[in-house]
Amino acid sequence: MEVLGLFSVPTWLVVILVVIALLLMYTVHKQRYFKRLEIPGPTPIPFLGHLHHIIKKGFQDMDMEMTQKYGNCFGAFIGNIPQLIVTDPEMIKQMLVKQFSEFTDRPRTIRFTKFFDSAITVAQGEHWKFLRSTLSPTFSSNKMRNMTPLISKCLDSLIQNAKTLSEGGKTVEMRKLFGAFTMDAICSTGFGLQVDSQSNPDDPFVKNATKALENISVGNVKLLLAAIFPDLKTFIREISILDQEAIDFFIQATKSALADRREAQSGSYRDFLQLMINAHKEEGTDAENSEEKDLGFDAYKKRGMTDAEVLANAITFVLAAYDTTSNLLTFASYCLATNHDVQDRLRTKINEEIGESKPTYENVFNLTYLDMTVNETLRMYSPVQRLSRMAVLDTTLCGVKIPKGLDVSISIPSLHYDTKYWENPQKFDPDRFSPENKDRIHPFTFLPFGEGPRNCIGMRLALMEAKMAIAALLQNFRILTSPETEIPPKIDKRRGVTEPLNGMYLRLEAL
Numbered sequence: 001m002e003v004l005g006l007f008s009v010p011t012w013l014v015v016i017l018v019v020i021a022l023l024l025m026y027t028v029h030k031q032r033y034f035k036r037l038e039i040p041g042p043t044p045i046p047f048l049g050h051l052h053h054i055i056k057k058g059f060q061d062m063d064m065e066m067t068q069k070y071g072n073c074f075g076a077f078i079g080n081i082p083q084l085i086v087t088d089p090e091m092i093k094q095m096l097v098k099q100f101s102e103f104t105d106r107p108r109t110i111r112f113t114k115f116f117d118s119a120i121t122v123a124q125g126e127h128w129k130f131l132r133s134t135l136s137p138t139f140s141s142n143k144m145r146n147m148t149p150l151i152s153k154c155l156d157s158l159i160q161n162a163k164t165l166s167e168g169g170k171t172v173e174m175r176k177l178f179g180a181f182t183m184d185a186i187c188s189t190g191f192g193l194q195v196d197s198q199s200n201p202d203d204p205f206v207k208n209a210t211k212a213l214e215n216i217s218v219g220n221v222k223l224l225l226a227a228i229f230p231d232l233k234t235f236i237r238e239i240s241i242l243d244q245e246a247i248d249f250f251i252q253a254t255k256s257a258l259a260d261r262r263e264a265q266s267g268s269y270r271d272f273l274q275l276m277i278n279a280h281k282e283e284g285t286d287a288e289n290s291e292e293k294d295l296g297f298d299a300y301k302k303r304g305m306t307d308a309e310v311l312a313n314a315i316t317f318v319l320a321a322y323d324t325t326s327n328l329l330t331f332a333s334y335c336l337a338t339n340h341d342v343q344d345r346l347r348t349k350i351n352e353e354i355g356e357s358k359p360t361y362e363n364v365f366n367l368t369y370l371d372m373t374v375n376e377t378l379r380m381y382s383p384v385q386r387l388s389r390m391a392v393l394d395t396t397l398c399g400v401k402i403p404k405g406l407d408v409s410i411s412i413p414s415l416h417y418d419t420k421y422w423e424n425p426q427k428f429d430p431d432r433f434s435p436e437n438k439d440r441i442h443p444f445t446f447l448p449f450g451e452g453p454r455n456c457i458g459m460r461l462a463l464m465e466a467k468m469a470i471a472a473l474l475q476n477f478r479i480l481t482s483p484e485t486e487i488p489p490k491i492d493k494r495r496g497v498t499e500p501l502n503g504m505y506l507r508l509e510a511l
């Protein structure tokens, strides 16, 4: 091609230059989103947005640094996808509770594999309402109370396992210890499966749960494409950020548990799986094979749970429970090992209230100091770092214009470490949560389980499990640091879950 009759340029080069120019115009237009709304925020890099910050610093540090710099409501980008990051308690209250009907859904800016469309964490609108109302009864306090013997059995293995691993003063990697305990507990309370992953370090349940979750990575090409070209989301589907082989393992395990139940028809099970089986109606359509149109709540209720929904939610529960609860326990043991005064006081309270009896739902929930210690661990090491909602219509949030479809995310660590709400936030101080001080905590600044109608459905189970495990551990051991303990622990930046990067090595001295 001749340029002004002066020199010639190959046509392919012109095409490439035009394409680059168009792509640049596309990304600049996308990334002017917050400028148009007059919302402050750091300048994004074309195409990448702030992905480079996320990769370098992780969500926690990036959010905390940017909140310091741009305030409690700023705009950031994952590729070309805008995200409003919010840490203003009043805005949070409006979004999670008061204006919930305008922020019912989590953002689905990136569409993952169809399999998870039926998961309660991902489902939207009336579909989510149906799943939540069907699954909620599993977590009532009565159901939890009935699960005590199941967890008690897992605790026996936990203590036995801890004794074996700590023999001769050896250090114990606590993440592994609690990971196996958590897996046993979710398998038995959720599915009636007696999985002894604690005495088998190569247990397939633990291996596959770890494998399923550790693969979440921004290096995934489809994920990057979807972030850079959000308008192509209809075409860029089936993004598998979870390891498919690991997911297949859980699908098979759940299918075989389902088949056993249906064959036995004993009805004696009271776990999560049974509740879903009861909500399953044989005549219901199976969304696994058909692209179902959105139904109303009553129509969903009438059609009952499909096989696809049972499977997706069973697996979601395992994944949602595993990392979160085991990390809470891991950091609780670290906080106790590095704060002997708290550990001694807690052990004294446990001795006074429980003595040598086994921990139960009743006795651990009556221990105020245990509750304070767990809360303070959750404040400093919230397992989940962000809560996300999507505006389902054009609206405003405390005067800020929020267009339909915008991802509004709350940064939990930014709130939990804000000196406006917490004095000396770097200090581990369970007394912040004492009955006298609790009322002074600013509402909506402590959100480890989220808030409002879409908060964590498994909160009661998680707290029961964690409290019973801490009580049993302190009845049997003194938790100590060792030369291998990393103080303070480095956090794994690759994930949105708070996890120690280099494991958590502690000593357990038998009492």
Ligand code: HEM
Binding pocket: 120, 121, 122, 132, 316, 317, 318, 320, 321, 322, 324, 325, 328, 382, 383, 384, 387, 388, 447, 448, 449, 450, 451, 452, 453, 454, 455, 456, 457, 458, 459, 461, 462
């Ligand atoms: C220490 C342990 C846990 C922590 C810190 C935790 C935290 C959270 C958080 C922050 C959310 C989002 C809430 C929101 O958006 O407002 C959530 C949602 C959820 N959690 Fe948990 N979780 C834990 C344990 C569990 C367990 C044991 C289960 C299940 C057995 C579970 C199942 C779920 C589910 C299904 C959702 C989605 C609820 C919905 O969309 O309706 N979690 N969790």
